[in-house]
Amino acid sequence: MGQSKAGVLAAALTLATGLAMAQPMGIPSMGPVASAELSPQLERTLGDAIMEQGRRDPTYIDDPDVNQYLTELGRKLAASSPHGTQTITVFAIRDPQINAFALPGGYIGIHSGLVTAAQNESQLASVVAHEIGHVTQRHVARGMTQQSQTSHMMMASVAAALLAALAGSGDLAMGVAAFGQAAAVDRQLGFSRQAEQEADRVGLEMLRRSGFDPSGMAEMFNQLMNASRLNEGMGGGAYASTHPLSIQRMSDIQNRIRETAVRPQPDSDAFWFVRAKLRVIQAARDSAAQQSAQASLRREAEQSQGVRAAAAWYGLAYSAWLRKNYSEAAVALQRAQQGGAYTPQIAALASQLALQQGQGSQAVEIAQKAHQRWPGNQAAALSVVIALQESGRHDEALSFLNERVRQWPEEPRFYQLKAQGHERLGQQVEARRAMATYYEKTGAVRAAVDQLQQARGLSKDFYVQSQLDVQIRALKEKVESDRRLLEQFKQ
Numbered sequence: 001m002g003q004s005k006a007g008v009l010a011a012a013l014t015l016a017t018g019l020a021m022a023q024p025m026g027i028p029s030m031g032p033v034a035s036a037e038l039s040p041q042l043e044r045t046l047g048d049a050i051m052e053q054g055r056r057d058p059t060y061i062d063d064p065d066v067n068q069y070l071t072e073l074g075r076k077l078a079a080s081s082p083h084g085t086q087t088i089t090v091f092a093i094r095d096p097q098i099n100a101f102a103l104p105g106g107y108i109g110i111h112s113g114l115v116t117a118a119q120n121e122s123q124l125a126s127v128v129a130h131e132i133g134h135v136t137q138r139h140v141a142r143g144m145t146q147q148s149q150t151s152h153m154m155m156a157s158v159a160a161a162l163l164a165a166l167a168g169s170g171d172l173a174m175g176v177a178a179f180g181q182a183a184a185v186d187r188q189l190g191f192s193r194q195a196e197q198e199a200d201r202v203g204l205e206m207l208r209r210s211g212f213d214p215s216g217m218a219e220m221f222n223q224l225m226n227a228s229r230l231n232e233g234m235g236g237g238a239y240a241s242t243h244p245l246s247i248q249r250m251s252d253i254q255n256r257i258r259e260t261a262v263r264p265q266p267d268s269d270a271f272w273f274v275r276a277k278l279r280v281i282q283a284a285r286d287s288a289a290q291q292s293a294q295a296s297l298r299r300e301a302e303q304s305q306g307v308r309a310a311a312a313w314y315g316l317a318y319s320a321w322l323r324k325n326y327s328e329a330a331v332a333l334q335r336a337q338q339g340g341a342y343t344p345q346i347a348a349l350a351s352q353l354a355l356q357q358g359q360g361s362q363a364v365e366i367a368q369k370a371h372q373r374w375p376g377n378q379a380a381a382l383s384v385v386i387a388l389q390e391s392g393r394h395d396e397a398l399s400f401l402n403e404r405v406r407q408w409p410e411e412p413r414f415y416q417l418k419a420q421g422h423e424r425l426g427q428q429v430e431a432r433r434a435m436a437t438y439y440e441k442t443g444a445v446r447a448a449v450d451q452l453q454q455a456r457g458l459s460k461d462f463y464v465q466s467q468l469d470v471q472i473r474a475l476k477e478k479v480e481s482d483r484r485l486l487e488q489f490k491q
Helices: 003-018 040-054 064-079 112-117 121-136 139-144 149-167 172-189 193-210 215-230 238-242 247-258 269-283 287-303 306-322 326-337 344-356 360-373 378-390 394-407 412-424 428-441 445-458 462-488
Strands: 089-093 100-102 107-111
Touching (some): 040 107, 040 462, 064 269, 089 112, 107 121, 112 121, 112 269, 121 193, 121 215, 193 215, 215 247, 269 287, 269 306, 269 344, 287 306, 306 326, 306 344, 344 360, 378 394, 412 428, 428 462
Antiparallel strands (some): 100 107
16 A cells, blocks of 8 residues: 555544544534535535445445345335435445444445344334434535534545545555545534434334334334443444434433334344344354354244244355355255245355256256246346356346346446356457446446456447447546545545
């Protein structure tokens, strides 16, 4: 890492730990960003720029099951917001702390520890709804532009990290600095008591309208308050430290719940399966944590019933799969299906196990049936592609991928798989074009430009070369537009 990059990262890390928690009175007053309000469009552009770099953070969980579930949960809640809608994207990071944070532009980060701590889906939904409340009430945007030295220092640090990433070679450290500092913005804003109560009330209404149990908010906040007391000084009360859980707030929530009559819907199967998967992912890089997670999942598998038991067995199967113990994974997966349980997660893992055992045709059949059953599930679709490609059926895989790109145009993984398919068929120009789209959608714009330039050099078709020239010019203009935007926050 070069000296200038090290300096940016050091400044970012210093800011994250060194600033005192700001507690503005009332809802933070609007302040200048180059003497202008942070408009929704500008806020979204800033959020996009942060996420483009943040996806390169090693704690970012790039898993279709996890992020599709969380985003669909967030958008279901946001659709029930009494204060208008905004595009919500929810993502997960690998961190055992019980925490969540909102970024500019409708992005909400959820720590894996929050999901694994939730005892039902309404508890998880209550925290997501609270964060959406901060977004819809524009607390994040307003706090970022408040007239204070702290706010401007935070934004200058975020801008510096992002500008360094745009100007540099794409060093992973820049992604870490940008993403970490974006989360630090949320920590340092220190929403006022009034803003926190406003987010509670908006979130509670979203829960009710979406069919979740409003009691989940009181249950989760009570759990968070207990965690804060038990772990005081040990970093275990992360959410309570950024969203102070006062007795007054709890009383207000409980009073509003008593006034609410609702027949809550049951927990979705996806909640339990994603929760089990995150317990494994969270522990994946620590052998002691892996053993603890496996023991916990086994207890839950043996002591629970129905979908919760099936999900725990699936978690054990997924853990064994990651450890390449395929026989153990197969046994656990069979236990998950006892009683008739079958989900996209089970099907995808069953297809992967069949491939590992050299049963390519069976793997394709399992995956295709899963996709037919759950056509809106990305993991099921990806299992079809992987099974077809591993079986050497590249033309079929590409045809299927083209349909999925039309279905989910913003999902990067499908473009990466398209690139692999074109490469295996010797279609080098198309392979590089698909890879460029993958890089663009994951924020590596310079790498995208490089892929397009390679494609142009390989192509002999004037029409294709002209298309590539347009794409290259558009990406370069995007980099320049992002640079101009970020420069505003350094002033």
